[in-house]
Amino acid sequence: MEARPRKKSFTPNVRDAKKPSFKPKGKPGGKPQGKRPFKPHSTDKGKTFKKSGGDGGPRKFNRKPADGKFAKKRKHPGGKEDGGSEGKKPKWGEFKQKKKELKQNRQQNEKKESYQIVSRAKQVWEIVRRKDCDKQKRAKLMKELQNLVKGKIKTIAFAHDSTRVLQCFIQFGNDQQRLEVFDELKEHIVELSKSKYARNIVKKFLMYGSKPQVGAVMSAFKGNVRQMLRHSEASSVVEYAYNDKAVLSQRLMLTEELYGNAFQVCKSSVCPTLEKVLEANPEKLEGIIDEMKQILTPMAQKEAVIKHSLVHKVFLDFFEHAPAKQRTVSAVTSDDSALITAHFLSTHTAGPLHGSRRHVSTVALNGQTALHGAHFFVLFCSQEMVSSLSEVISNKYGKKVLLYMLSPRDPAHFLPEIIQVLKKGDGNAHSKKDVAIRRTELLEAVSPPLLKYLCENAPSMVMDKACSVAVRDILGAAIGDLRPAMEAVAALAAQPLIPGGEDGQVTHLQRFSRILLEKVGLENLKTWASVNRGAIVLCCLLQSADESVAEEVKVMLKSILPELQKVQNSKGVEVLLEKLA
Structure with a gap:
């Protein structure tokens, strides 16, 4: 078997081959490049070094303690003599004085x-x-x-x-x-x-x-009212002057600037108000109203300005005389703004009214708006007030609204001036029902919750002097089954009445006169006689059901009668002298 020929190794021609593009690092003739030679790990437990200073002995540092926790760093114990490490505390007395x-x-x-x-x-x-x-x-x-x-x-x-x-x-x-x-x-x-x-x-x-x-x-x-009303500080001064100190002529002077230049030209001592100026110059109506709208529009957009009663008065005049297309409203809670709200509600359709429903409770509990707004709000918002009936009936202004629901324009509850204002809403052009029909529908809506509330709270309502008036009107005007409410009231009247309290004992109100006399003493009561309110208290003691108290006070007062006769300009002392005569 013939052996295969051995392959020759490839050797590139030195002349034809390209030189390598890299050069080996290191010095020529040095050690060959590659991995460093292996060195066995040292078996020493720690490094040793000589510390400069101290005893100069070697110190060993363990990499990690046996328990796995590092030792806390020791602080150098500094003293006062070498400066210490704590900062000086500031002396606040010296600091404040400086x-x-x-x-x-x-x-x-x-x-x-x-x-x-x-x-x-x-x-x-x-x-x-x-x-x-x-x-x-x-x-x-x-x-x-x-x-x-x-x-x-x-x-x-x-x-x-x-x-x-x-x-x-x-x-x-x-x-x-x-x-x-x-x-x-x-x-x-x-x-x-x-x-x-x-x-x-x-x-x-x-x-x-x-x-x-x-x-x-x-x-x-004068001449600066518009500018001052829009100023955050000056507006409160103008409002105070208008509300608390100005007489009628001064009020007219403060408001005339908001009516525009045409009004100021036409006004006179005979025609000082907008109403009289328009009566004398009806052809000026459109021009004056346009000027007023230009003045009032930016004011209505600024909350700090619209809250002032001076501005409310001008808005009221604008709504009363402006054509229907130019009327807009911004309801607020003052006397003139209540009239604005009344005018708005009596001259608008149902659409804008529904947007005001969420403000009904606020309006009903406000002293200024309750009377004027009640006539119009109750026509469509009675259910809103019924939901917060306990709050409304306990409020003296809210109670007026309920009384108007039950007995509208009753002179026993409302002043003649208020009734005249409320009558202005009778000619509502947007109302499709007769007044009698609207009143019946209103009573049908509010009677059940009012009767139910009376049944559940008869003792508190009857015993309260203010709420007892509402009890009479509820029983006299409500529609529906009145028997449960009447029985609840009659049950209170059926309780036995014992003059002077049970067992012939005086009540706690009558016993108070004796306690007062014992605690204060006759000598101190003498000083009360010269003061108006103190004299009124002594008059009540003279009328006390406890005759012994009345007699002791009478003897004491007669001993200082000459001094009492010298007191002047005191109604209480005058009444006291009449009782002693």
Whole structure:
């Protein structure tokens, strides 16, 4: 068998082959590249090194303790002599004192000459404003304060930290002192009203100023009412002036700016109101209403403005005289806004009314809107109020709404002026039913829940003086089975009545007179006689069912009769003297 020829190994031609593109690393002639030679792991338990300092001996560190936990790092025990590691605690007394001094220096640099004056004025104010400051001391300090602020009133008024000084000065000062302050500030009333702190000075003038000063403040507002109503600070000043201090002529002056220029041109002393101006100039109706709409529309979009009663009055006039297409509504809770709501509900279809249902309970419990809104709301929202009947019937305004449901326009419950306002809704062009039919449907809707509520709460309603009026109207006007409700009321009347209480004992109300006499004492009761309300209490003691109490009080009062006769301008003392005569 022939052997196969041995294959020759491939050897590329050195001349034809390409040189390799990489070069081996390392120095020429060095060790060949590749894996490092294997070295056996050291069997030593730890590394040793010599620590500089100390004893210089070797220290060994274990990689991990046997228990698997690392030891806590030791802290160097520092002492006071070598500085220690704890920081120094701040001394708050020194810190606050330093801060106070810095504040005083800053204020002194800013105010310069007035700093000492303002500082002393605030010290005087701190004493004067206290209730325990007697009249003589207060008068003396007010004189000192007058000398301090003279000529610098405007600067003090606009400073946030000293404006209270002027407020106190106006409140407790005499007429001459108030006049001195007013003369320096009367040219800056509007500017003061717009200041967050100084606006209270204007309010103090309205509260304590003389009639000429109040009139001058009102006149300063003229021409600036629209601007001030839209200002966050000044609006409250105008509202206070209009609601609490302005007379009729001043109210007309404050509102005329919101009626537009055409109204101001046409108005006169004979025709001061919108109604009279339109009667005298009917051709001006469209122009005046258009101007009013342009003025009122941006106000209606700002919640801070729409809440003011001055704006409500202008809205009411707008709704009463504007054509039907231009009427819009924003219901709020004040007297004039209640009339707006009434006018809106009596002149609109059912569509917009359903959107107001969620506000019925709020309106019913509001003192201003309950009377005016009741006539219209109950026509479609009776069920909304029935759901919160316990809350409505216990509220003095909500009770009025229920009484109107049962006995509409009863003079026993409503004033003639209110009845006249409610009658304006009778001519509702959108109502498709007769008034008698609407009233019957209303009673059918509210009678069952009212009768049920009376059956369940008869004792509390009958014994309550305010709710007992509603009991009478429920039994007299409700439709349906009245017998269960009448039996519940009659059951209370069937309980035995024992004069003076059971076993002939006086009630707790009658026993109170004896307890009062024992605790207070006759000597202390003598001091009550000179005070109006105290004299009224003594009158009640003279009429006490406990005759011994009445006799003791009578003897005591006769001993001080000459002193009582000297007391003047006290109705209680006058009644007391009549009882003793």
